[in-house]
Amino acid sequence: MRDSRGEKLFYFLNYVLLSFIAISCIFPLLNVVALSLSGAGAVASGRVTLWPIDFSFSSFKSLFTGTPIMRSFWNSVQITLIGTALSMLVTIMAAYPLSRKQFYSRRFFTMAMVFTMIFNGGLIPTYLVVQNLGLVNSYGALWLPGLVSTYNMLLMRSAFEQLPGEVEEAAKIDGCGETGILMRIVLPLSKPMLATLALFYGVGYWNSFMSVMIYINDTAKYNMTVLVQNMIKSTSMIQDFADPTMLASMTPEGIRSAAVIVMIVPILAVYPLLQKYFVKGVMLGSIKG
Amino acid sequence: MEIRNAASAARPEGPEIKSKWSGPKWKRFKMNIPLLIMFIPVVLFYVIFRYAPIGGLVIAFKDYNFYDGIINSPWVGFHYFEILFQDPRTLEIIRNTLMLSLLSLVVGFPVPIILAIMLNEVRSMAFKRTVQTIVYMPHFLSWVIIAMLVSTAFAMENGMVNRIVEQITGEAYPFMYEKVSWVAIFVGSGIWKDMGFNAIIFLAALSSINPNLYEAAGMDGAGKLRQIWHITLPGIRPTIILLLILSMGRVMEVGFDQVFMLQNSNVNQIADVISTYIYRIGLQGAQFSLTTAMGLFESLVAFILVFTANYIARRFDQGLW
Numbered sequence: 001m002r003d004s005r006g007e008k009l010f011y012f013l014n015y016v017l018l019s020f021i022a023i024s025c026i027f028p029l030l031n032v033v034a035l036s037l038s039g040a041g042a043v044a045s046g047r048v049t050l051w052p053i054d055f056s057f058s059s060f061k062s063l064f065t066g067t068p069i070m071r072s073f074w075n076s077v078q079i080t081l082i083g084t085a086l087s088m089l090v091t092i093m094a095a096y097p098l099s100r101k102q103f104y105s106r107r108f109f110t111m112a113m114v115f116t117m118i119f120n121g122g123l124i125p126t127y128l129v130v131q132n133l134g135l136v137n138s139y140g141a142l143w144l145p146g147l148v149s150t151y152n153m154l155l156m157r158s159a160f161e162q163l164p165g166e167v168e169e170a171a172k173i174d175g176c177g178e179t180g181i182l183m184r185i186v187l188p189l190s191k192p193m194l195a196t197l198a199l200f201y202g203v204g205y206w207n208s209f210m211s212v213m214i215y216i217n218d219t220a221k222y223n224m225t226v227l228v229q230n231m232i233k234s235t236s237m238i239q240d241f242a243d244p245t246m247l248a249s250m251t252p253e254g255i256r257s258a259a260v261i262v263m264i265v266p267i268l269a270v271y272p273l274l275q276k277y278f279v280k281g282v283m284l285g286s287i288k289g
Numbered sequence: 290m291e292i293r294n295a296a297s298a299a300r301p302e303g304p305e306i307k308s309k310w311s312g313p314k315w316k317r318f319k320m321n322i323p324l325l326i327m328f329i330p331v332v333l334f335y336v337i338f339r340y341a342p343i344g345g346l347v348i349a350f351k352d353y354n355f356y357d358g359i360i361n362s363p364w365v366g367f368h369y370f371e372i373l374f375q376d377p378r379t380l381e382i383i384r385n386t387l388m389l390s391l392l393s394l395v396v397g398f399p400v401p402i403i404l405a406i407m408l409n410e411v412r413s414m415a416f417k418r419t420v421q422t423i424v425y426m427p428h429f430l431s432w433v434i435i436a437m438l439v440s441t442a443f444a445m446e447n448g449m450v451n452r453i454v455e456q457i458t459g460e461a462y463p464f465m466y467e468k469v470s471w472v473a474i475f476v477g478s479g480i481w482k483d484m485g486f487n488a489i490i491f492l493a494a495l496s497s498i499n500p501n502l503y504e505a506a507g508m509d510g511a512g513k514l515r516q517i518w519h520i521t522l523p524g525i526r527p528t529i530i531l532l533l534i535l536s537m538g539r540v541m542e543v544g545f546d547q548v549f550m551l552q553n554s555n556v557n558q559i560a561d562v563i564s565t566y567i568y569r570i571g572l573q574g575a576q577f578s579l580t581t582a583m584g585l586f587e588s589l590v591a592f593i594l595v596f597t598a599n600y601i602a603r604r605f606d607q608g609l610w
Contacts, residue, residue: 006513010410010513010514011410011412014407015411015416017407018408018411021424022423022424024481025424025481025485026423028438028439028441028442029438031441031442031449032437035441045447046446046447046452090330090331090334093330093331094331097324097325097327097328102320102321103324113335113339116335116339116340116343118592119588119592120339120342120343120588121339121342121343121346121584121588122342122346122585122587122588123567123584124345124348124571124572124581124584125341125343125346125348125581125584126338126345127572128342128345128359129341129342129345133337147338148335177323178320207429207430207432207433209433210546210549213568214568225431228434232436232440253441257441260434263433264430264434267429267430271426271429272422275425279489
């Protein structure tokens with residue numbers, strides 16, 4: 001069927017509008033890339049838009065030598081890797097029993113968990129619990145209070161429930177116990193969902209800000225989000241750290257942009273790998289609601 | 290109690306087996322052992338980090354101090370709630386929270402739906418995939434980065450937006466420092482960050498609509514917009530209602546990170562919300578009881594909103610439970 005004139009106009013406008021939206025998403029990022037790779041003079045005079053002017057790595061050089069960004073980068077890596085591993089482990093340990101029909105009182109446990117999604121103690125009581133456990137100023141305070149996201153746990157449980165039952169039956173006949181079924185059948189078959197949730201947890205830990213501000217007092221333990229936020233809030237902080245001889249060749253804007261690039265790169269590195277999984281994972285969750 | 294009920298409900302009907310050490314009940318128990326062991330850390334987590342803080346809410350009715358602890362601090366009844374609802378400053382904070390989140394909801398809710406419909410109408414798969422990859426991405430960036438992108442774009446000096454504004458009007462506009470434009474930037478940046486990601490769920494719903502419906506409507510002479518109105522939107526109505534209920538629970542929440550990073554002293558009168566108030570007065574000012582009362586109020590309103598939304602949705606057979 002040929003398109004009518006109205007349809008042609010519709011498709012044309014649709015493409016234009018979507019291109020505009022996509023450009024609005026990518027434009028600010030390109031601007032930051034350009035700023036981070038431009039010379040100090042060009043940044044200060046505001047000539048940089050999408051392409052670096054007076055190409056130089058001086059902003060990155062000042063960032064790495066003049067600020068504790070590397071230390072905070074490793075802190076972020078540590079928080080993210082260990083946190084994601086712990087969260088995934090405990091989420092599986094919650095989702096698997098709840099997906100088994102013969103598990104005692106799974107309805108009660110599910111309801112008790114869902115209840116915490118719609119009613120919670122809030123910031124101050126949680127802080128007092130963490131404080132009483134002596135976790136303040138340790139990364140345990142970042143990992144433990146948010147160890148399991150009930151929403152993620154429900155997504156995983158419904159993924160487990162949707163697996164075909166026949167394979168499990170066969171495994172059971174072959175003498176596989178519950179742990180054997182989990183390790184050899186359920187987990188390998190649920191890879192898209194596991195990848196999705198690992199991405200969600202990982203991004204959450206990588207971007208964690210409020211919990212670090214609340215629980216971590218020692219500046220040496222700051223992760224990148226908090227360090228970069230401090231750099232943005234007080235320009236003087238960059239100058240405190242930096243070598244006076246370098247001040248001439250740097251601008252706060254350039255350094256901030258470089259810091260943002262360092263924060264984004266790890267996410268961009270895993271993003272294409274995981275994109276097909278998280279789309280699948282979100283859709284899987286949506287079907288069951 | 291619960292355990293026994295569940296066990297007896299699941300027991301298949303059949304001849305009674307006398308022996309204690311065999312039969313379906315025992316078999317089920319044996320199967321449950323590894324599951325129960327696995328589940329112990331989960332129960333501990335929920336009891337310590339989810340239910341203990343709910344118990345800790347009692348300090349909203351006490352005069353909490355560090356030396357007496359939660360249990361021994363003296364009771365003060367509704368004293369702190371009276372303070373909260375009499376102080377014009379805290380009332381302003383509650384108003385700000387409601388205003389920012391309701392604006393974000395009303396303006397922001399339709400955007401992912403529209404985006405999903407637009408993506409659904411794209412015929413070139415390569416174009417569709419490129420746009421999707423780009424618009425999903427901001428969701429994964431932290432607010433530190435987004436606030437920096439926003440403040441760079443709207444900066445008074447050398448900001449991209451103000452360079453254009455300067456060419457038209459001759460002078461830069463303080464976008465981040467005027468209340469109205471700040472609210473617009475706040476709402477807009479929230480939409481910008483999450484519209485793509487939130488569209489995924491609607492795209493999933495759209496893919497389940499029968500394509501024959503469109504063909505039939507096309508034969509009957511319905512244009513594209515009428516097809517969207519009469520086929521697409523009704524087709525994804527359940528998903529829309531579901532997500533609307535879920536977002537009702539967040540009406541009392543304005544994400545801490547977003548407000549904290551975007552606010553500045555010029556707009557504090559409108560940008561101070563419950564979460565930043567609890568952080569500033571509660572944690573930095575050590576007013577634990579007062580801010581717990583505020584937190585309890587927030588949680589209760591959210592709880593009531595979710596239940597009301599679900600109750601209404603149930604009348605239309607769309608409830609969550």
